[in-house]
Each structure stands twice: as structure tokens, then as C-alpha cells.
Amino acid sequence: xxxxxxxxxxxxxxxxxxxxxxxxxxxxxxxxxxxxxxxxxxxxxxxxxxxxxxxxxxxxxxxxxxxxxxxxxxxxxxxxxxxxxxxxxxxxxxxxxxxxxxxxxxxxxxxxxxxxxxxxxxxxxxxxxxxxxxxxxxxxxxxxxxxxxxxxxxxxxxxxxxxxxxxxxxxxxxxxxxxxxxxxxxxxxxxxxxxxxxxxxxxxxxxxxxxxxxxxxxxxxxxxxxxxxxxxxxxxxxxxxxxxxxxxxxxxxxxxxxxxxxxxxxxxxxxxxxxxxxxxxxxxxxxxx
Amino acid sequence: xxxxxxxxxxxxxxxxxxxxxxxxxxxxxxxxxxxxxxxxxxxxxxxxxxxxxxxxxxxxxxxxxxxxxxxxxxxxxxxxxxxxxxxxxxxxxxxxxxxxxxxxxxxxxxxxxxxxxxxxxxxxxxxxxxxxxxxxxxxxxxxxxxxxxxxxxxxxxxxxxxxxxxxxxxxxxxxxxxxxxxxxxxxxxxxxxxxxxxxxxxxxxxxxxxxxxxxxxxxxxxxxxxxxxxxxxxxxxxxxxxxxxxxxxxxxxxxxxxxxxxxxxxxxxxxxxxxxxxxxxxxxxxxxxxxxxxxxxxxxxxxxxxxxxxxxxxxxxxxxxxxxxxxxxxxxxxxxxxxxxxxxxxxxxxxxxxxxxxxxxxxxxxxxxxxxxxxxxxxxxxxxxxxxxxxxxxxxxxxxxxxxxxxxxxxxxxxxxx
Numbered sequence: 203x204x205x206x207x208x209x210x211x212x213x214x215x216x217x218x219x220x221x222x223x224x225x226x227x228x229x230x231x232x233x234x235x236x237x238x239x240x241x242x243x244x245x246x247x248x249x250x251x252x253x254x255x256x257x258x259x260x261x262x263x264x265x266x267x268x269x270x271x272x273x274x275x276x277x278x279x280x281x282x283x284x285x286x287x288x289x290x291x292x293x294x295x296x297x298x299x300x301x302x303x304x305x306x307x308x309x310x311x312x313x314x315x316x317x318x319x320x321x322x323x324x325x326x327x328x329x330x331x332x333x334x335x336x337x338x339x340x341x342x343x344x345x346x347x348x349x350x351x352x353x354x355x356x357x358x359x360x361x362x363x364x365x366x367x368x369x370x371x372x373x374x375x376x377x378x379x380x381x382x383x384x385x386x387x388x389x390x391x392x393x394x395x396x397x398x399x400x401x402x403x404x405x406x407x408x409x410x411x412x413x414x415x416x417x418x419x420x421x422x423x424x425x426x427x428x429x430x431x432x433x434x435x436x437x438x439x440x441x442x443x444x445x446x447x448x449x450x451x452x453x454x455x456x457x458x459x460x461x462x463x464x465x466x467x468x469x470x471x472x473x474x475x476x477x478x479x480x481x482x483x484x485x486x487x488x489x490x491x
Numbered sequence: 492x493x494x495x496x497x498x499x500x501x502x503x504x505x506x507x508x509x510x511x512x513x514x515x516x517x518x519x520x521x522x523x524x525x526x527x528x529x530x531x532x533x534x535x536x537x538x539x540x541x542x543x544x545x546x547x548x549x550x551x552x553x554x555x556x557x558x559x560x561x562x563x564x565x566x567x568x569x570x571x572x573x574x575x576x577x578x579x580x581x582x583x584x585x586x587x588x589x590x591x592x593x594x595x596x597x598x599x600x601x602x603x604x605x606x607x608x609x610x611x612x613x614x615x616x617x618x619x620x621x622x623x624x625x626x627x628x629x630x631x632x633x634x635x636x637x638x639x640x641x642x643x644x645x646x647x648x649x650x651x652x653x654x655x656x657x658x659x660x661x662x663x664x665x666x667x668x669x670x671x672x673x674x675x676x677x678x679x680x681x682x683x684x685x686x687x688x689x690x691x692x693x694x695x696x697x698x699x700x701x702x703x704x705x706x707x708x709x710x711x712x713x714x715x716x717x718x719x720x721x722x723x724x725x726x727x728x729x730x731x732x733x734x735x736x737x738x739x740x741x742x743x744x745x746x747x748x749x750x751x752x753x754x755x756x757x758x759x760x761x762x763x764x765x766x767x768x769x770x771x772x773x774x775x776x777x778x779x780x781x782x783x784x785x786x787x788x789x790x791x792x793x794x795x796x797x798x799x800x801x802x803x804x805x806x807x808x809x810x811x812x813x814x815x816x817x818x819x820x821x822x823x824x825x826x827x828x829x830x831x832x833x834x835x836x837x838x839x840x841x842x843x844x845x846x847x848x849x850x851x852x853x854x855x856x857x858x859x860x861x862x863x864x865x866x867x868x869x870x871x872x873x874x875x876x877x878x879x880x881x882x883x884x885x886x887x888x889x890x891x892x893x894x895x896x897x898x899x900x901x902x903x904x905x906x907x908x909x
Contacts, residue, residue: 384620384622386618386619386620386622387622387624389589389609389616389618389622390616390618390622390623390624390683391624391635392588392589392608392609392610393587393588393589393609393610393615393616393684394610394615394635394636394639394683394684394687395610395635395636395639395640395687396610396635396639397608397610400639404635404639405624408626409624409625409626
């Protein structure tokens, strides 16, 4: 009697509070994933999805044109990540070491653009980088250039857009790990014969590598899939995995192939996160945002 | 007074000469240092290793260290003692090179270290929080300093092993700091500093995080280690008992001023300020006025009567000068019968039994409480009894009020301390 009383007391509130989340996750995360998974094994008659099991979609993934797109995507995601680390580390470091007020200002400067729709922000870049944009007209007026140059619609512009959109994802985990770093460890290193550079290499970097690691995961994975960045900043020239998937679902109307490509991307992500976990990464650090 | 200062200046120049002489043959091994100290002790000369001259430290609106002058000798165990916020850690950090003095200079081995990085000074620090590198195992933690100096691997191995033996952590080299207890971490921190053969080891409240029993063990161990190696230890703590047990000399800091620099006995027996008398052990402090000075005896008036006290011949007292008189609880005498000469009457208000001693609080006519402590129950007054309190002439310490004292302390320390 008492037991059942206890049971009721604990379970009902638990169900009430947890089930909306569970239902939410099932409806919006699990169900679409399962749908895409099944879709990837179905055939198409060129226009409609046909309910017939096939592995053709997965065979198609090895199409040489696609392989080039994958390698292009990886290269771009890799470069984006590297640039994010190179720019993000000093930024995160100075933010972690800054006085309270300055720290708050830097955080606001980082987060406010982050809360604005990224499509709008990218279109903002377009007006700066375009042939008749701010930058070109400035350079022309100063006299450095005699003809407008193509800045937009290059791989550089896509990387710029990616870095711009994904920068906070790199800075925040970096900031968290640098902020945690005990200042006396740096002093101890300095006391024991290491100058600033050596202290950075032997103490700061190893101890903040979890931040670099989770930042890399958080930047690299979206960089593989953010098709709209290459759409806006790269025109239609540079195709990424993300664009490829988008095309299958829209223009090409080949949903099963799009689904198979999506599954490929998911597998890549799972592999990366597994490596991250195997190397001692903390899943909590990926949830910083 | 003039004579004394001349004498000591001579001493100072002698010491300088000695430093210059020994500068050529640098000792790197602990053994050599030991021998060196033996020699200096025999000749009665002590070699200064750290000299702090007129050092001030001011943070934007906080004057943390005031005109500090302090000479620390080779091979001594000096403790900076004071409540939190008295500037003791700041001084240690300035010697170590982690803070810059706002004014004044710090000499290590006779050289101004202002421009020197922490690792360019022959000084190492044991940090309060140990500051062990969590990503390195114990071997690599201890070897860190040698690796930075590019010492050959084979030699590193031998010396780390020596250090592990010294701090009794044989076989712990593969573990990580997170797998060690507080006391073990402490030993690693000490080994990591000592492996660099520093002339001076700075210790910032190293035992603060340990429990009482372990702390007492480590106190003895540290003291023995210091004796064995003959290295100068500069130790910061707020624990008076720790300071009294371990130190050769204690520097008592109060709100950025050096109140007194003396041996543990000197500090306890002859406190120079009210703060020192209060901070070290228990004491009965009376506000007093000097009535008359005859040679080295002063007649003083306290609120409840007149008393005699021995005074320091070197310090001048004026008539009607405000001073403090301090008598330690164990030095307070009492009698139930009438006493000839100076005495104060009081009633025993309460008694506290603290195991080895019995503390009695006696309330005087003016409401002031006098503490008496005794080892023996038979030698203790009963609660409610009316007793006569008195004390021996030379058990009273007269202390100048602060304004006079700061000047005196600075002068005294300038002469090379105690």
C-alpha cells in the first residue's frame, strides 16, 4: 500500500515533466530520421518514390562527381575549422583573461550577431563583397584597384561566410576551457623555467585541448552541411554535400538518393563524435550552446 | 643607538664582501651549501641571500606593502606570519617574480632581480594550491623544470628518482596528480621545486589544505628537509603555531607593515606591538602611561593601579607617554593573601579546562578581564574567589603605540634584523 503510494508520487510528476520532451524528441528528431533511413532504401521512377527495396542509392554515392564534391566539402570544412581555431583561440583567450566588464562586452559582441538570422547576415556580406559592393568601391576610389575584382562567389568567400557563421561555436567551448585554466599552473610553469611560448605549448594548449576538440566538432560538422552559405557566398559554383542533398530533394526530385546522402553525412558525424569520445572528449562540452 | 647602527653598517659591508667573494664559486649541490653554512656559522657571519629594500606594493587603491626592509639569510627558515590580507603572500610573489614591486628593490644573491623572469631567479615556489600539472604524471611533473632546461634524459631520470626518494614517494612516478592525496600532492609540489636546486624555496601556505594531523607531520618533515638541504625557506602562513614550531625567524606582518622580525622566542617573550602580543599566543594587554623612567625600569600607571616594568634600554620613553603593557597569562601570579607592593584585586569569574592547561578569567574592578593559565589544578584559583594579582617586573613587556613603532621597526630591520 505504502509502496504504491510512493510509486504514484514519484512517477506522475516525472511523466508529466519528461513526456513532453520525449514526445518532442520522438516527433521532431527520431521520426524524421527513421523516415529518412527507410527512404534511402527505396527506388524512384524519375519523378515519384516507388516502394521497392534497393541498394542503388548507396551505390550511387560512389559516383566520381559526388566523390569530388565530398572531398571539396571536407577541404572547405577543414579550412573553415582551421581559420576558426586560429582566430577563435586568441579571441577566447583574451576574453577569458579580460576584466569582468570587458568580458561581458566581448560576449555580447559575439552573441548578438549569433542571434540574428544567418541568411540576413550573409546577405549583408554580399553587399560588402559584391562587384559593386562597399569593399570594391572603396578600393577603386582609393586607387588600389582599377577594375572591380571578384571577391564574392569564390571559395574564399564561402570560407569567410562559414567562419563568420560558425565562429561562436568555436569560441564558446574554447572560452569555457581557457576560463577554467588555473592561473597558478602558468605561474608554476614560468617558475620552473618555461618562458611564455613554452608555457603555452606545454601547459596551456594541452589543458585547453578539450575546448579545441569540441570546438572543432561543433564547427566541422555544420560546415559539411551548411548548403545555404555556399549558395549565397559561392553562387552555385562550389557544390558541397549540403547542396547535393538539397538538390536531390528539390531540383532533381530524387528523394531516396538525397536520403542516402543524408545517411552518409550522419554516419560521418557519428564516426567523428565517436572518435571525440574515444579520445576522452566530454559530451557535455558539445552542448555548450 | 648611534653606536649600534655604525657597528651594524660595518657588518653589512662585511657581508657584501663575503657575497662578492663567494659569487665566483657557485654551488649547485645541496652538500656544498651545507658546508658553506657550517663555515659562515662558525665565523659568526651570515650571508644574506634575499634582501628587500624599501619595497612598496600598491594596487590601484590598496597599499598592500609599506616600506618593507628585510634581509633573509642563507640557510634560514623564515616565516612570514600574519592574518589574511596583511601582504605576506604579495611579498612572496614579489620575491618569486610574479608581481612587481611598485617601489624599492629586491636583491637575490646580491643581484637586483627586477628585470628577471621567475625562472631566471635562483628561487622556486611551492604554490598554495600545489599547481601540479594535471595532464602530466608525477614523473613528468617533477621533471618539468629539468626538461625546460634541456637536461639530458638519463640525468633527469636519476634526479627525479632522487627527489621521489627525498619526499618518500617511491613508485608513484606513473600516477597522475588526481590519483594522489593532499599530502602526497604537497610532496610532489615540493619535489618539483627542489629538483631545480634553488637557493631559496618559497612556500605559500603549503599546508593550508591538509587536515590537522597531517599538517603537524608535514611541519616536522618540512623542517627536517630544510635542515638536511640547508636551503633557505621563506614560508608564508597565518597559523601562529606552525610559525613558532618551524621557523628560525618570524616576520610578523600587519596591514602591510612589518611589525616585528625576531626568533620565535623573541616574538613570544618580547612582542614589540600590541598586534604581535595579541596575534601570537594569549596575552593580557593594559593601556598604560609612563610615569617615570629610572635606568631600565619604568613606573607605569594602568587603570587599576601602578606597576613597574622593565623596558628595552635601546628605546627611549618619555614621561606621560601612552604605551601598552603586556603580561602573558602563564606569567600572571596570584595570591589569596595580601601582597606587598604592586597588586590588583579581582574575582575569578570562570574557568576553562583545556586538557593540559586550566584557564581562569579574573574580572577586575574596572571590568577588564585578566587571563591566568596554569598547568596544575592545585595552582589554580577557585571560581568566585577574590584574589590579588601581581607579576614579576621582568615579565611585563612595554610596547610603544603604533606611530612610534613603525619608525623603530624600519630602523631596526635596516640594521640586519635580530
